Amino acid sequence: MPTEERQKKLWGGRFSEAMDPTVERFSASIAFDQALAQYDLRGSVAHARMLGATGIIPAEDVDAIVAGLDEIGSEIEAGDFPFDPALEDIHMNVEARLTERIGPAAGRLHTGRSRNDQVATDLALYLKDAAKAARLGLATLRGVLIERSAEHVETVLPGYTHLQRAQPVRLAHHWLAFEQMLARDSGRFSDLAARINQAPLGSGAIAGSTLPLDRAHTAAALGFERPSANSMDSVASRDAALEFLAAAAISMIHLSRLAEELVLWSTAEFGFIELADAYSTGSSLMPQKKNPDVPELVRGKSGRVVGNLMALLTIVKGLPLTYNRDLQEDKEPIFDSAATLGDCLEVMAGALATLRVNVAGMGAAAQDPMLLATDLAEALVREAVPFREAHEVVGRVVAHCVEKDIDLRSLSHGDLQAFHPAFSAGSDALLSLERALEERSLPGGTARARVREALDVATAALANERATLNPEEQR
Amino acid sequence: MPTEERQKKLWGGRFSEAMDPTVERFSASIAFDQALAQYDLRGSVAHARMLGATGIIPAEDVDAIVAGLDEIGSEIEAGDFPFDPALEDIHMNVEARLTERIGPAAGRLHTGRSRNDQVATDLALYLKDAAKAARLGLATLRGVLIERSAEHVETVLPGYTHLQRAQPVRLAHHWLAFEQMLARDSGRFSDLAARINQAPLGSGAIAGSTLPLDRAHTAAALGFERPSANSMDSVASRDAALEFLAAAAISMIHLSRLAEELVLWSTAEFGFIELADAYSTGSSLMPQKKNPDVPELVRGKSGRVVGNLMALLTIVKGLPLTYNRDLQEDKEPIFDSAATLGDCLEVMAGALATLRVNVAGMGAAAQDPMLLATDLAEALVREAVPFREAHEVVGRVVAHCVEKDIDLRSLSHGDLQAFHPAFSAGSDALLSLERALEERSLPGGTARARVREALDVATAALANERATLNPEEQR
Amino acid sequence: MPTEERQKKLWGGRFSEAMDPTVERFSASIAFDQALAQYDLRGSVAHARMLGATGIIPAEDVDAIVAGLDEIGSEIEAGDFPFDPALEDIHMNVEARLTERIGPAAGRLHTGRSRNDQVATDLALYLKDAAKAARLGLATLRGVLIERSAEHVETVLPGYTHLQRAQPVRLAHHWLAFEQMLARDSGRFSDLAARINQAPLGSGAIAGSTLPLDRAHTAAALGFERPSANSMDSVASRDAALEFLAAAAISMIHLSRLAEELVLWSTAEFGFIELADAYSTGSSLMPQKKNPDVPELVRGKSGRVVGNLMALLTIVKGLPLTYNRDLQEDKEPIFDSAATLGDCLEVMAGALATLRVNVAGMGAAAQDPMLLATDLAEALVREAVPFREAHEVVGRVVAHCVEKDIDLRSLSHGDLQAFHPAFSAGSDALLSLERALEERSLPGGTARARVREALDVATAALANERATLNPEEQR
């Protein structure tokens, strides 16, 4: 069918001139909004059934439309659908194909509907699914973090602030910190999906329809709580998309932090882990290289997801009501962020699951006596010395050890008393790595029992999350 | 007290050299983290009381500390507090001042605490309050939107898509679309505040404390649900801040859209509204000018709030655990976005409340017969013509009217039947502005009854939101 | 060839495990770095010839390599090249194909080269070409602006500040303002291309090579001024890419402003222009709609180009020297911004060239007497009244006219003298649209002669720019 024919068919007789071919290519969205195909079909099926139930179109036309849409769905799934840029977008492509298949009855499908409420509905359905997919991906990575943590309750490494060794911590404690971040990420996706509870369908182009559509019918059929409360809001707003992009960006920032550590820990200097060969790459020039490309790429990809958020904020800024074509530009950032987050969660789960922990290397680093300096101060506090005074005293002890190159644990009782009379013993008696860990036994701390407790809590929370996401699997 | 003295006092004896004065200025945060003062004091009072309750420090010291902190609070409120950049930040300023006031007992306040968990606690308290303030500001603007909408149920204007006149809508319907956006914005702030439910205090610098602190005690005293589950997460994470900045940015994008319309509607060409003199400014050169500076500034300020989000995403990206000094840079964007959003909500509420609606001007624009073209197509659909065919036919009718400069409402039955035999009457009988509005009577539509219904629902929802925010006022 | 085989071939024997297939897909860049193919081939040809010229590899191998690369170039151009994701990137794909074609001699091509300096070279060549393409696209749009301006020296419309009518201007003057912006955009692209004057090739992976490569030879062959001054900088830096993305973003911001105006001017309310049908689209629901989709999309696409800049800034932030895999993520934003800018320049040129100016509509709006209020004040200044006093007086005259609904041009000499005795005549004599235009005859102003002068200057500058870009066409 020639292009002009089609344009007439879909936009009506208002236009006397065909679209410029460059503009056709420039404005077509079919190259990317294919990703909405399954949602578009679901929306159309629900709409057609409602049109039948309300008697707006004949039952036999509904049957023909639904059957035709089903076949189109199969065609798309099989990769056989002839997407055509001249037909602009997914909606027009589907409708044109439906016309080829079932004839004029296809012309009744768009009754009481505009592409404006149609695409808003597609997008709402997409975002709800994408939020769920993100939560599933997060759950997988959280599962790996919990598993690896369970293996490494007894593995000790230095905890860092300012990338300086601060206090000894269990590796399980360290990785469970990331599990907490990801759990909150999941909460954000859950909240945003819950906020997408109003069906746009029935909002028409801007002000609803003069036809007796049953909006509650389509809303229920598509899994929304209710029809949207304001038709203009429905076709004009993209805050759900922005919220999704923001949640994805925050989650990617968390992954970039975890990735940064995997890169650091893979260095010769840290030597805390070794990534599996399957998650590393080599160099085209230097034969010895084994590079942590996977975490590097994850870290880098946080940039594109941040960029996607900035893109859509810029796009929506300052647009008057209601729909403006600028909003077509919402799709690529959304699809890209959803896919990127999904990929990154998957490869990070794989990288973490397969990396080798250098328990000895971590342990050796954790032997750094300076990690126990705080404990020396807290020993003075236990002797009723105000903390500030204790901190000052131990600062001087540390400076002395650094200057003389003395191990902090080798100071005799007398040595210490030269700094403060309240010291009750030599540093060897006062300081111990095991005690440093075990005495940090507050809730949320790194003592063995606390970490085991935290593992249990995290495991239960994750099981609960998975049950929510896949209720049928729990039966 | 000379700078070096103080530095020794607070960082201990590890250092032999004083800080470079440029660095002192460069790294000091006291110029902006003053905004945390009240939260810092609340956190310190709770911490001191807990230290007393657990017997870690003597009761009389607790009393002295609490009394001293109260006095400092009054001093700050009165603007008399001598903030000193040499003391770096709000925490150090308060502690130094406390020492001046109550002597060495002040040195016990920091027992079992680090600036890392202290600032995380301050920030959590700040964000919870800022989220509430945002909801209050949103509620005010929503209130104005509802009030002005209630006044303008009968005011009709063209609804726009692509900034082209599309279909007639009631002004109430138009403004309630924005009310819906703001209601969702409020939901985002509510969700993020609910997520900030774990008290960081007791996490220490990184791994908790060896002292028998009672974390549940301080958590409860400060209004958190429970102590945080992981000490490293507590001092390292800033996702709550990012979520706040994202929610603020999305809300500002909504305000920028409303602002854009106020600017557009104030033009000579639209002429739909006139801003009050009190919300306009003049020109230093052109004596006739009355400019919509308030909405222009609001629209512009969306940029800074988007920039703030970008800034913090960039800052946190790729930071390894746990605290890194980069995170000091979180505060200015947060404070600025909170203040900007608050200001913009306030001035937009004022501008909307005081603007004059040009009812006649809107009405005249709504008489544009082209706004009824969809209705002509839907008239054919009611005669069982498939929508696509009807759309095509009416497109040709419209083109005909444009070409011949004929009013769409002036076509006789015969004229119309020349385009399609199914037309049941002349356009005058088929088309009417009042009917165009009233027949759009689906839920969420622009019919009078639907808009009144929507006003009632919005009013109730807002009352409920206000009751949640200020429970005491409802008694 | 099975995947493992290939990996062994290219990374060597360091690895005992094959890459995880998900990782293979995740890390492959071939899907997008195909865009570098022609640059990669040019770089390889230059490198091979240099290896031959220096005697590092035999002349017959050079001949085979160059011939093979030529054939590969033809294959790629014809769309017949079998790109394979298992081969990661464009470099590996080309080399593997070369091996298939010419056998083991292909193994000599990568001598003294790493993918790090190779991709840096490809990117430098790409950016130089992309900058030139941007300048050509800008020149086309500037040309259209100049042409349309030449047609509309006599067309007058209100100039706006704050979107309020301010003073009358010629349409030519208005559009030439955009031409100036685009000329500066072109300057930015020119400057950045000039800064890309050092060839990275020969920097190896990080520190050059132990082989006696002739860096000056390849630099000259590829059109660079000289080899790069520091090998580590060469493989680590991406500031040229950032500068390109920034220049593209600034240019898109200019296009978004022009687009905003086309959208505004196409409204029923302004009615200043009508886009050609070929540059507009219709509505799937409303038969009367003719929407300015092209400028809307251009305005929206400014968002993606801004997002691309933000993405790469985030990616590069905080990366230590030298190459990190994060940098692979530089390509998609660059390619996307280059293509988007090119497309937008093209469609904007088309839209501007074909739009119909509503000369009468603009003229009618320019008759608004308030546009002359400044002239009334300047009339007083000519009578030696200080400007501030004149401004105040005319402000009161304007308020009087607004209140009484009087035309500013209808005030008698007596009426005016009631406001200030220095008025020398009635407003009719003092005010005239033609004079308002003609008296603004300062350089850069809107008087006829000045606009004609500006047209000449712009035309000459553009001709000069085109001559620079296509020197051969000028012979």
Added chain:
Amino acid sequence: MPTEERQKKLWGGRFSEAMDPTVERFSASIAFDQALAQYDLRGSVAHARMLGATGIIPAEDVDAIVAGLDEIGSEIEAGDFPFDPALEDIHMNVEARLTERIGPAAGRLHTGRSRNDQVATDLALYLKDAAKAARLGLATLRGVLIERSAEHVETVLPGYTHLQRAQPVRLAHHWLAFEQMLARDSGRFSDLAARINQAPLGSGAIAGSTLPLDRAHTAAALGFERPSANSMDSVASRDAALEFLAAAAISMIHLSRLAEELVLWSTAEFGFIELADAYSTGSSLMPQKKNPDVPELVRGKSGRVVGNLMALLTIVKGLPLTYNRDLQEDKEPIFDSAATLGDCLEVMAGALATLRVNVAGMGAAAQDPMLLATDLAEALVREAVPFREAHEVVGRVVAHCVEKDIDLRSLSHGDLQAFHPAFSAGSDALLSLERALEERSLPGGTARARVREALDVATAALANERATLNPEEQR
């Protein structure tokens, strides 16, 4: 003077209602545009003199105005100027003060001028100065990099790709890579300053003036090449500001990379450097800590500068011509980025100048035999083995050494020949750190002579840059 009085004075009699006090605060820019004071005064002096020279205002008024402005300048410098938010902005504050000082003659200053062309001129002057300041700051840091490099030509450390040890490099070579980046940054600032060569003054509010101003006179007096070519462009455009923000962001990204390395190198694990006490801070809890706060803050502050760029891009996006009040929001990001970049350059120069290099620690790391694996491959290439084959062979040699925990340098000739017969000697003879460095003697490489050469070139380029920036100092 009461607020209303003043408003009347400056905006004239068009308004009947005073500005809302919240709006007054909201819209005032005086809190930050004070930074423009000296530029505003310079612009006003030039304007007044031109008004005198052209006879538009009497010579005695010019003298009074210039003298008054001089006094105001002194007042501002001394911090005695009574800035008043009720007077909105710097322009109004200055003019009101001038009126207080010299009476009605002050009212002649604004003749033929608008705040639109006035602020555009102020900003242009500011940006030219800020660009020069950035170049001076960059020159200081480049100077330190060159000096420290000159000290460390003989200091060797591993060069890294993917943060994995790659090949040995000289520390001088490493730091000179940063010097190159900063030199390009300087080029960007230079280019953008050169592009700001047209004086906006005389553009009026939008269309110039009807008065016989001499634009060339003010342009020359203020150091511009010529008056601007288009008055509308002059008051509407902010691309120079965007370009400045982009250049600052790119430069901060470079600083963030250098900062990242200083943080990494300060770790216990790398141990390559120790920051001076004067450039470090301690911990309020952990007495042993010495934290690299300065580079951490610099790295973090890259976020705010990126955010500032994002803010202004968003602000300007989609604004129609000409001036819109949104543009007031350009100032804070510009001032903040200029100040932040200046501070960061200064503290980084100080930190680098004072840090202690751990030459032994770097040297020990550089002894890692794996750094020489490429050389082993290139040894085979010298025996005519194709590079790909050589790479594969050495990959297997490396894997063998890793598996058996053998030093790569300890393989006998026979050992190597078991991998490939072309090896001409044992690894001890083939590999040497000194040779690895010295044989990388291509231009831009890490061989001693090349690095010394690069030092000379950089030193000369910097001297040249400084001469350009401070021509008078060179006489």
